[in-house]
Amino acid sequence: MNYLSCGSLFSAFFGFLLTWDFGIAQETQLDRTRTHIEKWVQTRQLIAKKRADWRVEQENISQSIGLLKKELNLLVNEIKQAKELDSEADIDKRRINLSLEDLKKANKVVDDALWKMERQALIIMSRFPESLKDRTAGVRNRIPLEQKDLRDFSVAERMQNIVAMLNEADRFNSAISMTIEFRKDAGGKERQVQVVYLGLGQAYFVNQNNTIAGTGLPGPEGWVWSLNNDLAPKIRKVIDIYESRRPAEFVSVPVEIK
DSSP states (O other): OHHHHHHHHHHHHHHHHHHHHHHHHHHHHHHHHHHHHHHHHHHHHHHHHHHHHHHHHHHHHHHHHHHHHHHHHHHHHHHHHHHHTTSGGGHHHHHHHOOHHHHHHHHHHHHHHHHHHHHHHHHHHHTSOHHHHHHTHHHHHHSOSSGGGGGGSOHHHHHHHHHHHHHHHHHHHTSEEEEEEEEEOTTSOEEEEEEEEETTTEEEEEOTTSOOEEEEEEEBTEEEEEEOGGGHHHHHHHHHHHTTSSOOOOOOOOOOOO
8 A cells, every 4th residue: 555655656746747847848948939039020120220221322322313313404404495595586686685795604604514513423433333334434435524625525415424324323223233343352362253233322242152252332432342251152142033043032131321
């Protein structure tokens, strides 16, 4: 009888230990799951913030381009109105109301405005990434560099150059593009890499062997490139998605807004 009681007590105690260990295991797994969920939420919040910051930067760039286009439209309207005055019906009226000095002043206003816009266009193009510089090289070569060169260009030609530059910049800034370029590795040696541009705001590069990688940002004197070889797998995944080698998915990459 005593042996039976001791055996029962031992069985009950052993069952209690199993139940207690199982409860601890469940609680530990629950804590780990809660921690993973919290980190996931924090990551999503950070991604949302970076996306919002990037949208603000895109809006600023679009507004700058929009302002230049508005200035161009104003000049186009002024020149159009001036040409309308040249119609046969207005020739006599212009001869009466406008003196030669008035015409010189009007032309000088247009020339001065165009000259300032051309200087701005040259500064903007100097900050373009290499692929966009190549696409706008013809426009850049047609913009007069000195006042004495103005006699070789008409007002219409000069305005067309600025419009062409703005259109190329707007097209590049509104899309994701990829080019083949050269970047220096940690030893200063030039390496061929694939570069993905997110408009004019951010870029990422990686070589074919996924051993060299990094990011790029526009700067006051051109693009600034930074090595970060740890990003190679992620950037390679982005390029594979861009080239339709793998299905689209969310890839977390660093975004820096200045």
